[in-house]
Amino acid sequence: MPGDKAFTDEAIITGILNGGMEESKYIKALYLQNLDRVTRHIELNKGTREDAIDIFQEAVLVFYEKVKKGEFRGDSSIATFIYAVAQNLWLSKLKKRKRALHHTYVVDSNIQAENNPELAVLDQEKGRLIMAVLNRVGASCKKILLYAVYYQYSMQEIAAKMGYKNEQIAKNKKYKCKKRFKQLLLADPVYQELYGD
Amino acid sequence: MNQEDELIEKYLEGKLTGKSLEAFEERLGTDPAFSKAVKIQKNIQDALKTAGKMDFIQNLKAIQAEVDKPKTKSIPVKRLWLAAAVVMLMLVLPFTWFYFFNVNTNERLFDASFKPYDNLIGTRDNPNDRLQVAMKKYDNEDYEGALNDYLALLPKHPDSIDIRMYAAVSCLAIGKPLAAIRHLKRVNKKGDHIHPQAAKWYLALAYLKSGDRDMATKTLREIVKKGGRYTHQARELLKKLDRVGARVGV
Structure with a gap:
């Protein structure tokens, strides 16, 4: 199941943009095609399997919303994009955990949730x-x-x-x-x- | 929908432009009741977007659950009986050895290579949709039930490659290789779809299961030549077929 290469980047992006009945098929392919690479990276960088899957799913969500809004320009491949987003999300989560460990929250009205x-x-x-x-x-x-x-x-x-x-x-x-x-x-x-x- | 709600919705979706937008923004600054209505509508839109994100993640979790589901393949009772019958016949009718050796080998090679095709259609849409119902049955390994649904759908959608593809795999799963070959030949005739590599692979397996080792070998060679997802599996199966051929002197 993982590693299925049946869809090209172009087909996935078009499938998401077209929406409708077929969309879930492309989301599933996108998921399966990127799952292993991203989760392996997180697991190799101090993440549990659950962390890896959560982060990967968030990255897929970010990609999906970008495509829906017409903001995914295709400068990089889907795999590279999702990998980079997941990497950033994971780094920020690690930092957050470290801060939580040392109780050094800085409360700022502009800070994000x-x-x-x-x-x-x-x-x-x-x-x-x-x-x-x-x-x-x-x-x-x-x-x-x-x-x-x-x-x-x-x-x-x-x-x-x-x-x-x-x-x-x-x-x-x-x-x-x-x-x-x-x-x-x-x-x-x-x-x-x-x-x- | 009343006109005001429709106008607010357009504004929130960024679809208001020019004079309509100017008039809207002017009213927003001067009419507190209108301003409140816009705020509420915005909260509703934001709320639904948040719910959408949660729904999307739920759908991904459903895919993950499928990935995590161990793929155990139980040996059907029917096949156990067949194996027993083969053993008995080999004992009492030695001269049929060659024939049954081949049948048994084909079955064994087929069993070792056959895994149901991934569900690329999904099941999250309209639960009343017959295709979705069929795909749920397929996911639950109820291939007989799924096949009945696919066959009921095909007369209405004779050109649906998806339905034909999953019908073929269901046929293979319940031991109907000839019907699978019929469906897969039609899938392979169509060029513009997402299953070309899978369709070839399952066609090779269907030939193997039906006992047509020559056609299975020919199809596997085509897969290796063309490259793609099933190249490695095809190469391995070819090696095994070659070894069997050498052993029985075919």
Whole structure:
């Protein structure tokens, strides 16, 4: 399974940009083609197998979002890019662990959540709230909202994925789901606490 | 969706330009209720993006779980019976030795070389989609069930290389090499797809399983000549076939 070379970089990038039904196939190939090289590097540099997989998955996420935003220019190969991102993520995690060990946090209002434990906790709580609310809107609504907002599928693709007759139905469903998500989110007391609205 | 929500969504997605953008930003500065609505909408968009990231990572974890799953291959009871029958026949009918030696060798070489093709289609999409259902069965090694689904899908999608490819591998997994050969020949005829190397490799295995060692050898040589993912496996299998051929004087 690992080391599968069935897809070229170009095919993977096009597959992600096109999105839709086929996308997961390209993500899987991308994952399998890069897994060993990246995880081996992290494991050889003081990481456990779990560290290596977490970091690799974060690097794949960074790559995916860059491609979706049209920011991956292809100056380097996908493998080189993911390897470099994973290397940086791992170095920053190692530094963070070292700091945690010596209790030398520097609190700075401009510092990012990544380096600030309080902001990281806030982010985690936001994540938990969002997932809890999303689970309450129902499985199909959750899918529609994620497809539309995160995966940026067109209404036509959403209709095909969800088995709706046309994109207008998908559009109406998305509107209703978003409305329901908004109602539930705003009504949740934790939302007021975390977002301060 | 009401017009205001739609306008806010466009703004947050960076799709507002020119005068519409100017008017929007002016209202943002002067209308506190509107400003609050934009802030809420932005929180919702951010929340969904965060959820999307978590969903994406979950999908990667599912792939990892497949990688970590040990690939144990149990010997089907049917094959054990076949082996027993071979032994019995060799005892009572010595003159059939040559024939059964070949059958047994083909089976053994096939078993040593055959591993189900990776699922490159995934299973995370619409769970009601029959192809996704079939791929789930395939992942769970229910090749008989998966094959039924592929065969039901093929009349509607006769040109789908993906369906045909996985149907062929399922046929091989349940011991139907001739049906596998039919599907794989059609896959190999099409040039524009992602399984060309795999299709050749499984075709060679299907020939081997069917007992057609000449065609298996020919196909394996083509794989070695062309290079690619299965070159090493093809070369190794060729060596084994050569050794067997030398032993029985073929």
